[in-house]
Amino acid sequence: MKILKLTKYFFPKFIVFFLIIGIVIFPETSIDAAKNGIHIWVDILIPSLLPFIIGANLIVSLKVVDILGYIINPITKFIFNVSGKSALVFAISAVSGYPVGAKLASDLRLKKDITSKESQRLVSFCSTSGPLFIIGAVGIGMLKNDNLGYLMLICHYLGAITVGLIFRRYGHEKRYKTESSMLNNIKSIINTPAEEGFFVSFGNSVINGVNTLMAVGGFVIVFSVVFNILTSFNIINFISSMLCIPFSVLGITKEVCSAFLSGLFEITIGCNNISNINAISEPIKATLCSFIIGFSGLSILAQCCSFIGKTDINTNLYIFSKFLHGIFAGIYTFLFYPLFQTYLPTSNFSFIYNSVYNNKAFDCYFNNFKIFLIITVILYIIFNLYFIYKIKD
Template identity: 75%
Template sequence: MNISKTVKYFFPKLIVLLLILGVIIFPKESIESAKSGINIWVNILIPSLLPFIIGANLIVSLKVVDILGAIINPITQFTFNVSGKSALVFAISAVSGYPVGARLASDLRFKNDISTYEGQRLVSFCSTSGPLFIIGAVAVGMLNNSYLGYLMLLCHYLGAITVGLIFRGYGHEKSNKKNNSIIANIKTLIKTPEEESFFVSFGNSVINGVNTLLAVGGFVIIFSVVFKILTLFNIINFISYMLCLTFSPFGLTKEICTAFISGLFEITIGCNNIINSTGTSQVIKASLCSFIIAFSGLSILAQCCSFIAKTDINTNIYIFNKFLHGVFAAIYTFLFYPITKTYLPVSNFNYIYNTIYNNNFINQYFYNFKVFLLVIVIIYIIFNLYFLYKIKD
C-alpha cells in the first residue's frame, strides 16, 4: 500500500479524533473558548458585516457589479491576462469578500467558460476580504482607528494585484480580447431584463446575508475551540516557541507569535488576539493582521478549497497564492503605515523601522503623500484613456 495515500487517508481522521478527545478531556475550557468565539461573532462580526453583506448582495442582484465589471474589463485583460468574463469576478470579490471570488471563479471553470490556466490565474487575485471586515471589524471594532483600516484595505488589494501580476503568465496562454466598448457593454446590460423585482432581491439579500453570517459564526466558534484544544495539548506553545526563536531579533514576543498562529486558524480570532497582545507596536500588529487577513486562515481556506476542488484548478497553488498575498499585504502595510500619522512614528521595532524612514526623501513623501496620490491618480486616468483609445484602433 502507498504510504503517502495511507497517511493522506488517516491523517484528517486522526485530527478529528484528537479534537473530539480534547473536548471530552477539557469540557470547561472548550465551552469557554466557544463562548469567546460567540462573543466575537455577536459583538464584532454581526454589527459590522451584516449590513454590508446585505448591501453587497443587493449590488450583485441589481447588476451594479455587472456595470463595474464592464468598466474594468479592458483593464483586467491587459493587466492580469484574463478574459472579460473574469473581470466581473474581481469586482464581486472586491465588494463581497471571502469566499465569493473563489466560488465564482470555480463556477466559471466548472461551466468551462474559462480554461484551467485562466482559472488558476483568476483565483490568484480574485480571492479577497471585504472592505467592511477590514475597515469595520478590524480597524474600527478592534484597533479603533478607521484611517488605518483604509490603509490596510488598500494594501490588501495591492497585495492581491501584485500576486495577479506575478501569475499573469501562468500557463503561457493569452486571453481572447474583445473590442466592444464600455458603453456598448453597459447598453447590453441595460437592455437585459431583470429576473427579480427590487423587493424580491431585497428579501433574498437579507436571507442570504443572515445565512452567510450563521456559517461564519459556526467557523469562528469551531476554530476557537480547535485552537484552545491544540493550546491545551501544548502543540500551539511548541509552534509559538519555534516561531519566537526565529523572529525574536525583530522584536516579536511569544505572546504575539501565539496570537499570530491563532490567526492562521481563524482570521477574526487572530486579529483580535494580535491587537489585544502587549509589548508590540501598532505597526507590527497592523502588518501581522494584514498578513492573516490576506492569507485568510484555515477556516476560509477550507471554504474556498471546497469550491476549487470541484474543478481542475490546483488547490496547492491557490494556497501558495494566498501565502504570497499575505506577505505582500504585510509588507505594504509596514511600508505605508506612516501615511496614517501626521508625524513619523517612533516605534520599539525600532532600529530597522526608523532606519527605513529616517531620511529626508521618505519624510517628504509621507508629509506630502496627498500630492503624490493625486499625481498617481492622474497618471492612472491618462493610462486608461490611452489604453481604451488603442483598443478602439
C-alpha cells in the same frame, strides 16, 4: 508509496479523532470557545456580510455584472488578463470582505462564464478583506488608530493587486479581442429574456446568502474550538516556543509567536491578541496584522476552499496565493509606515470611507441589524417553502 497513501488516508481521521477526544476531555473550554465563535459570527460577521452577499448574488443573477464587465473589459484584460466581469468580483470583494470574492469567482466558474485558468488567476487576487473589518474592527477597535487602519487597508489591496500581476501569466492563456462591439454585446444581454423573474432571483439570493453565512458561522465556531483545544493540550505553547528560538534574535517573544499562531487559525482572534501585546511597537503590530489579514487564516481559507472545491480551481495554488498576499501586505505596511506617519493624506480615504459606511443608512442597519436578520430569516423560510412547493408541482 504505500506509507504515503496510508498517511494520507489515516491522517485526517486521526486529526478528527484527536479533536473529539479534546472536546470530551475539555468540555468547558470547548463550550467557551464555541460561545466566542458564535459571538464573532452573530455580532461581527452577519451584520457586515449578509447585505453584501445577498446584494452580490442579486447583481450576478440580474446580469448587471455582464453589462459592466463588457465596459471595463479592455482595462482588466490589459492589467490582469481577466475579463471585465471577473474584475467586478474584486470590487465586490473589496467592499464586502471574505469569503464573498471566492464564492463569486466559484459561481462564475460553475456557470462556465470563465475558463479554468482565468478562474485560478481570479481567485489569486479577488479574495480580500473589507474596509469594515480592517478599519473598523482592527484599526479603530483593536489598534485604537483609525489612520493605521487606512494604511493597512491600502497595503492589503496593494498586496492583492501585486499577487494578481504575478499570476497574470498563469496558464499561458491570452484573451483575444472579440469581433462584436461593446454596444452589440450589451444590446444582446438586454434583449435576451431572463430565465428567472426578479422575485425568483431575489429569493435565490436570500437563500444562497443565508446558506453561505450558516457555513461561515460553522467554520468560525469549529476553528475557535480547535484552537482552544490545541491550546489546552499545550500544542500551541510548544510550537510558540519552537518559533521563538530563531526569532528571539529579532526581539520576538513567545507571547508574540502565540498571538501570531492564533491569527493563523482565525484572523479576528489573532489581530486582537497581537494588539494587546505591549512588548512590540505599533509598526510591528500593524505588519503582523496585515500578514494575518492577507493570509486570512485557516478558518477563512476553509470557508473559501469549500466554495472553490466545487470547481476545478486548484485549492493548493489558491492557499499559496493567499500566503503571498499576506507577505506582500505585511511588507508594504512595514515599508510605508514611516511615510504614512508624515505624508500620507489619510483624510482623503477617511472621506471615502465615511461617505460609504458612516452614514444614516448604515447606522440604522447596524443599530437594528437583529430586526433585519429576523426579516431575512422569515424571507428565507418563505422562499424555501415556495421552491419546495414549485418542485412538487
